[in-house]
Amino acid sequence: MEIPYTVTARPDTGLWNAKVGIWLFLASEVMLFGGLFSSYVFLRLDAPPGAWPHGLLNVPVGTGNTAILILSSVTVVMAWASLKMRQLTRYKVYMGITILCGIIFLAVKLAYEWPQKFDHFGAFIKQEALEKYEPYLGNHHLAERGLPPRTEISGHLHNHEALHDETVKEYEVALDPVNADPTNPLMDRPHFLPLAHTDKIATIDKADVEYANMFLPKHSTYFATYFTITGLHGMHVLGGVLVFTYLWLPVGTKLYKRNPEHLANRVEVAGLFWHFVDLVWIFVFPLFYLL
Amino acid sequence: MDQPHDPLMAETATATAGEASHDEHAAHDVSKHIRAYVLVGLTLIVFTGITVALSYVNFGTQKANVAVAMLVATFKAGLVAVIFMHLSSEKRMIYRILIFTVFFVLGLFFLTYLAWYDPITR
Numbered sequence: 001m002e003i004p005y006t007v008t009a010r011p012d013t014g015l016w017n018a019k020v021g022i023w024l025f026l027a028s029e030v031m032l033f034g035g036l037f038s039s040y041v042f043l044r045l046d047a048p049p050g051a052w053p054h055g056l057l058n059v060p061v062g063t064g065n066t067a068i069l070i071l072s073s074v075t076v077v078m079a080w081a082s083l084k085m086r087q088l089t090r091y092k093v094y095m096g097i098t099i100l101c102g103i104i105f106l107a108v109k110l111a112y113e114w115p116q117k118f119d120h121f122g123a124f125i126k127q128e129a130l131e132k133y134e135p136y137l138g139n140h141h142l143a144e145r146g147l148p149p150r151t152e153i154s155g156h157l158h159n160h161e162a163l164h165d166e167t168v169k170e171y172e173v174a175l176d177p178v179n180a181d182p183t184n185p186l187m188d189r190p191h192f193l194p195l196a197h198t199d200k201i202a203t204i205d206k207a208d209v210e211y212a213n214m215f216l217p218k219h220s221t222y223f224a225t226y227f228t229i230t231g232l233h234g235m236h237v238l239g240g241v242l243v244f245t246y247l248w249l250p251v252g253t254k255l256y257k258r259n260p261e262h263l264a265n266r267v268e269v270a271g272l273f274w275h276f277v278d279l280v281w282i283f284v285f286p287l288f289y290l291l
Numbered sequence: 292m293d294q295p296h297d298p299l300m301a302e303t304a305t306a307t308a309g310e311a312s313h314d315e316h317a318a319h320d321v322s323k324h325i326r327a328y329v330l331v332g333l334t335l336i337v338f339t340g341i342t343v344a345l346s347y348v349n350f351g352t353q354k355a356n357v358a359v360a361m362l363v364a365t366f367k368a369g370l371v372a373v374i375f376m377h378l379s380s381e382k383r384m385i386y387r388i389l390i391f392t393v394f395f396v397l398g399l400f401f402l403t404y405l406a407w408y409d410p411i412t413r
Contacts (some may be wrong), residue, residue, distance in 0.1 A: 038403035074332035290346035
């Protein structure tokens with residue numbers, strides 16, 4: 001059966017069908033991400049002072065990934081334009097770069113950014129014990145400067161068994177710079193280049209800890225929203241890469257030989273989805289990495 | 292929706308009438324836009340740098356910093372939508388879909404605002 005209106009416009013809509021289809025789908029996607037973003041806004045506005053962390057993510061890596069996604073948005077629109085101008089080889093090159101960009105983006109997320117978080121430890125100190133850990137928190141200094149207080153001590157956990165073993169009574173942590181030198185004015189605001197954990201070891205009594213865990217989704221509201229939204233976004237990137245790969249393979253060439261405009265339209269529709277994924281990232285990046 | 296055309300007739304008509312000339316026209320049209328695509332890509336990367344730089348500037352309150360970053364992000368998103376997604380010249384049908392989308396997504400954020408402001412128990 002021949003699918004109608006793949007290249008010619010349907011008279012009542014003035015558009016070929018897939019174009020209407022993808023925009024309806026993107027409309028539903030706006031609501032999907034809209035729901036998650038509005039939850040983010042709600043959770044963040046209601047977070048007590050100092051509870052919403054800053055500077056936990058790697059900004060240069062996030063910026064690089066943003067640039068990669070923008071580059072792929074340019075190349076995918078160039079791939080479409082090449083097909084419109086009936087240049088199959090150029091299409092293959094541009095589409096190949098787009099696919100590569102998508103894979104790099106995902107690799108950086110899954111092989112570098114996320115595992116690094118899973119390997120990072122943080123302990124929220126009980127209200128009554130904050131004074132005891134003042135040398136690591138520097139809350140007097142922060143109060144003097146009118147800044148929100150710190151309640152978490154973070155770094156590299158030496159004794160992982162402490163997470164599960166109840167007989168281990170304390171956490172042994174190689175401190176992050178912010179907790180190693182909390183009254184240093186340089187630590188008042190997040191850094192562009194991430195600082196490695198220090199040699200300074202702190203022993204934190206489990207009895208003083210409200211809650212402690214690795215930087216997993218359950219660690220805090222911040223990480224729960226971060227992993228949910230970037231996870232869903234990552235799945236969209238994966239979906240886009242799979243569709244692009246399909247259109248890039250010989251199947252695409254076969255369609256091009258039969259009806260080049262049909263392939264161009266498929267690429268346009270897949271490209272619209274890809275631009276939307278880029279558009280979501282434009283909001284994700286500052287909200288989670290920078291602010 | 293209310294056009295009297297027979298859709299099949301219309302399709303064959305456009306397909307035969309303007310295949311060759313339409314193709315040439317489209318190719319010429321597209322080549323004109325390529326410069327714009329590259330320029331928009333560069334602008335987006337520059338503004339990513341600006342967003343990062345502005346996040347280290349203290350605008351007084353954290354809320355002000357968020358507002359500035361969202362303003363830049365909205366500008367970037369607008370560029371993507373208008374140039375890359377061809378919204379600068381789309382058919383009316385697409386705008387109709389998007390008007391509903393904008394209405395409902397704003398409604399969604401308004402609900403969030405109501406829940407946070409909590410006018411009933413506050």
